[in-house]
Amino acid sequence: MMKKQEFVPRKISEKPLYELKSVEDIPVSELYQVKINGKEQRVYHTEFFDFVSFLDENEKAEVEVTVNEPFQKAVIRPAAAQIPFEEEGNKISISLPAGKRITLELDDKLESPLYVLPGKYIPKPENATYVFESGKAYNVGCLQLNSDETVYIEYGAVVSGRIYSRMADRVRILGNGILYGGNWHAWDENGAEQLIVPVLGENIEIRGITLLDGGSWHIVPVACKNVLIEDVNVLGKVITGDGVDIVGCENVVLRNCFIRANDDCISIKAVEFQDPSGCTDVKHILVEDCLFWNAEFGNTLEIGYETRCDEITDVVFRNCDVVHCQYEGNQSGGVLTIHNADRAHVYDIVYENIRIEDAQEKFIDIKTLDSKYSRDRERGMVNDIFFKNIEITEGTFPVSIIRGFEMKNEVCRPHGFYFDNVVIHGEKVMSPGELHMVVELSDELKFQ
Numbered sequence: 001m002m003k004k005q006e007f008v009p010r011k012i013s014e015k016p017l018y019e020l021k022s023v024e025d026i027p028v029s030e031l032y033q034v035k036i037n038g039k040e041q042r043v044y045h046t047e048f049f050d051f052v053s054f055l056d057e058n059e060k061a062e063v064e065v066t067v068n069e070p071f072q073k074a075v076i077r078p079a080a081a082q083i084p085f086e087e088e089g090n091k092i093s094i095s096l097p098a099g100k101r102i103t104l105e106l107d108d109k110l111e112s113p114l115y116v117l118p119g120k121y122i123p124k125p126e127n128a129t130y131v132f133e134s135g136k137a138y139n140v141g142c143l144q145l146n147s148d149e150t151v152y153i154e155y156g157a158v159v160s161g162r163i164y165s166r167m168a169d170r171v172r173i174l175g176n177g178i179l180y181g182g183n184w185h186a187w188d189e190n191g192a193e194q195l196i197v198p199v200l201g202e203n204i205e206i207r208g209i210t211l212l213d214g215g216s217w218h219i220v221p222v223a224c225k226n227v228l229i230e231d232v233n234v235l236g237k238v239i240t241g242d243g244v245d246i247v248g249c250e251n252v253v254l255r256n257c258f259i260r261a262n263d264d265c266i267s268i269k270a271v272e273f274q275d276p277s278g279c280t281d282v283k284h285i286l287v288e289d290c291l292f293w294n295a296e297f298g299n300t301l302e303i304g305y306e307t308r309c310d311e312i313t314d315v316v317f318r319n320c321d322v323v324h325c326q327y328e329g330n331q332s333g334g335v336l337t338i339h340n341a342d343r344a345h346v347y348d349i350v351y352e353n354i355r356i357e358d359a360q361e362k363f364i365d366i367k368t369l370d371s372k373y374s375r376d377r378e379r380g381m382v383n384d385i386f387f388k389n390i391e392i393t394e395g396t397f398p399v400s401i402i403r404g405f406e407m408k409n410e411v412c413r414p415h416g417f418y419f420d421n422v423v424i425h426g427e428k429v430m431s432p433g434e435l436h437m438v439v440e441l442s443d444e445l446k447f448q
Helices: none
Strands: 032-036 039-041 050-055 060-067 074-077 085-088 091-097 102-106 114-119 130-132 137-145 150-153 158-166 172-175 178-180 196-199 202-207 210-212 225-230 233-235 244-247 250-255 258-261 266-270 282-288 291-294 301-307 311-325 336-340 345-356 362-368 382-392 399-403 405-407 410-412 415-424 437-440 443-447
Touching: 032 050, 032 114, 050 233, 060 114, 074 085, 091 102, 091 114, 114 233, 114 258, 244 250, 266 282, 266 311, 301 311, 301 345, 336 345, 336 382, 362 382
Parallel strands: 050 114, 130 150, 137 158, 150 172, 158 178, 158 196, 172 202, 178 210, 202 225, 210 233, 225 250, 233 258, 244 266, 250 282, 258 291, 266 301, 282 311, 291 311, 301 336, 311 345, 336 362, 345 382, 362 399, 382 415, 399 437, 415 443
Antiparallel strands: 032 039, 032 060, 060 091, 074 102, 085 091, 102 114, 405 410
16 A cells, blocks of 8 residues: 655755666656557656656557556546547557547556656757757756756656756747656655746746656746746656646746646745745736646645735636546645635636546635735735636535635625536536535625
8 A cells, every 4th residue: 555645844955865877767667568659668657657758740649558467447538538449458559649648547546547648749949058868867956047048858868957047038948858856855755846947037938848756846937927838747746746836927828738746736826935026916827728637635726825916817727627636635625726825816717618527625615814824914805706617527526615714803705706607417506505615705606
């Protein structure tokens, strides 16, 4: 039985526990073997999942998975993609459309899935500043970038370390290789190094790469403007291992990514954690066409808890699939969540065309609250939150919560929640009761 993780914080390290000598230092799967169009692939292994990444070459990829243990049932997600597959003995044959990332689960075991992650080929840019070549492992420590610098990680390369920039514009981190953090922490240690952190930059691009097993948040733009994160895989396994934390940013697009995190998959914040500039208003954020797996801790699509700015507004989550939001048990976990624990006015937030296959704790969890993360003395308002074409297709019928805040000298009542075609297990819900929702100190919930 796998040991359950606990919060084991540690300080940021100046160097890893050990240096990678070769790409073979990352373990390979003993459970799965994978061929893509007849060619054997390297299948990487962690304590909680295995994965294979490969380059799209055709309109479809013929994927053959050999499972080295007996199993009774195979499930491919997201179910809405309706990916055809055949089983014969211990082999699973999958006809996979180009660019379609999937998860393969055996006998409902969530601790040993296979992630199949095709990617678009990213050609090497001219005049790239740092080039990491296929088949090689690199130890870069903390790589600090300046304006107009480009990192290119080739498919088959593994780079151990962190990438950081401050007041650097037009920074690009591209390729089809792996940025690795697993040799910087023990399997259950967390709360330390963050893998990609641009601070106070404009026109930042992160595209194509896979981030694997960071000891904390993986991609963290702080007080940046005009950020593109596209075709990226984030595969985290430790507590506090958030996928992408958008901190005090403006004009961010996160598109066509797969994020598996044992904490928040996406978190939108205003916080001074990396730099005081992180306490800046957040606006014009778009997350679309993504696939999410939220493991035991944290939330799937989160705003908060740290909201130390004046406004968080114009945030859109659109056309995404949530294959799992696992049970946390600390009264925090949920799929669509806003935890406004500081002063920000959070408004004009849109959740649209989102398909959820497994929500084990809460569906919607929106609270104005004073929490252990709070620093501001006053609570901020939450209003004008829109849910359109949201569906939970499988699993339990989870509860939802909308709750305001009241103390002796302060009352904050969130208001203006609009539910348009929210469907649970095939039934459209038309009231808080039908949604299994607890509503306290909140107003104006409208269903259609």
